[in-house]
Amino acid sequence: MAKCFSFTATQDSCYRYSFTRAGLKSSTTDLGDGTIMHCWIPKKHNPSKRTLLLIHGFGANAMWQFNGIIPQFMPKFNVYVPDLLFFGESYTTRAERSESFQAQCVMSLMEAQNVTKMDVFGLSYGGFVAYSMAAQFRERVGRVVLGCAGVCFEEKDIDEGGVFKVVTSIEEAAEVLIPQTPEKVRKLVKLSFHKPPPSMPSCFLQDFIESF
Template sequence: MGFDMVSLLDAFFRRAFTSAGLRPGSAAVDADTTIHFWAHPSLLLQPSDQQQPRPVVVLIHGFGPDPTWQWAAQAGPLSRHFDLLVPALLFFGASATRAPARSDAFQAAALAALLTGGHVPGLGASRTVHLVGANYGGLVAYHLARELEQQQGQQGGGVRVGKVTLCDADACWGSEDDRALAARSGAADVAELLAPGDTRAVRRRWMMSAYRPFKHIPGCFLRDLFRKHFADNREEKMALIKGITAREGFELTPLPQEVLIIWGEFDQIYPVEKAHKMREKLGEKATVKVIPATGHLPQQQDIKRFNRVLLDFLLQPSSTSNGSAAAK
C-alpha cells in the first residue's frame, strides 16, 4: 500500500507540533480514565525556583481529526510566547475512559484532573493557564474554567485561569438549532454531521465546515480520512453529542475571566449571530471578533488573521472594559 495523502498530512501536522517544542505524553488521571496529550517539556518537569515560568495555553479541539490537524497552524506562533498543552479529549485519539458519563462537563472534569492532579508537574500555583477551545472544545473550555475556578475557591490555591477563548463554539444550542442544522446540511441528524458514519458523510461535513470549499475532493482521500480519524469510537462520540449540556436546560452565565469569542463570518454550522448571543450571555467581560471570509474553522481558513487576533488577546494586559467588535 502506498504512502497516502492522509498519512502525509498526519506526519506534516505532527512535525508542526514537534517543531514547536511539543512532545507526546499520557496520564492516568483516575482508575478509569487515561488522557493523551502534547506538551512543552517544561510542563513535564518540576518547576525551577530560579526560573520565571511562562503562562500556559491549553488548546482544546473539537469533533474532527487528531488535535495535531486542528491546532498545527497555531502551535508555532503560540509557542513563542507560551508553554502549550494540547490534550486529546476522551474517545478522540488514544484518550479513553471506562466511566459511563458522556458530556462536555465530564470531559472538563477529566481535564481538570489532568491539570490539578500532579500529572503535569510543571503546573503549579504560580502558573497562569489560558484556555482556548474550538467548536465542541469551546464548550469543554467553558466548563473547565468553571471547574478550575471552583477548585481554586475551595482549596485556596491551584491552577489559576487567566483568559478564555471560545472559537465557533455555540453554548446557546437548543433543539430548534438541531433541526435547522440538519435541514441546512441535508444530514439525517446533527450526530451524523458531527460524527460522520461513512465517506459520503465526511464529504458533507467538509462542505459545511469550509468557506468556498474545493468540491472535487478525491474519494480515496475521504475514505482514508474516515478510516483513520472518524471511524474509531463512533458510538461513544454519538453519545457525547447527545450529552452536550446545552441541550439539557443548561444556562450560559458570565465567567470571572475575560472571554474572547472568535467566529467565522460564514459559519454554516453555527451561524455568526450565535456569537453575539453568547456575548450577551457572558456579559461585559466578553468580546466578539468575527474573522471575515471564513467558515466553521477560521483557525485553518485564515491562519494569519486568526493567530493575530488570538495573540493580541492573550498578550494584552487584562482589562475591565470589553465590548463586541469585528476583526479588522
C-alpha cells in the same frame, strides 16, 4: 489487498514532526479508573510564561486542528494541546460522555502536569469543554476564548428552526459530525466551510475515515 500508502497516516506523521519541532513532546497520563489522556506538552515548562491550553473540536485529533498556529503561541506561552476523550490517543472505559466530564478529565491531566493556572482556547466542541472548565474551576482558569462554539444555544434554536436549522435531532447531528462515508464527509465540509475545497477524492476521504 492491503493499502501500500495512506495519505492520512503520512499527514499525521508530518504534524507529529511539526509539533516536536515547535518545542512540544507527546505525553500520556493515566488518570485511573480506566481513563487515559494524551497531550502535547512543552519539552520544558517555563514558569515565567503563562500557560495556554488549546482544546480541539470534533476531528481526528488535536494535531490536525492546531498545527498551523502552534509556532505563533510558543514564544509567549507554555502550550498544552490535549486529545479529548475518544479522539487521538485519549480514551476511557467509563460511561460518562458529557462535556462536563471531558472538562474534569482535562483538568486532572493538567494537575498531573503540575499546572494549576491556565488560559484556555476551545474550538467548536472544545469550546463547550472550555466553557465547562471555566464554570467548574474558576480559580484555575484565567482568560477564556471560544471559537465557533454555540454555548448559548437552546433546544428551541433547533426545534423551532431558529438560527441553527441544520439538524433536527441528536442522532442526525452525530451522523453529520462523525461521518462514516465519503458522501457524509462532503456534507460536513459543505456545512463547515464558506468555500469548500473543489475536489475531495473518495479514496482520500475513505482513508481518513478508516484511519480515525
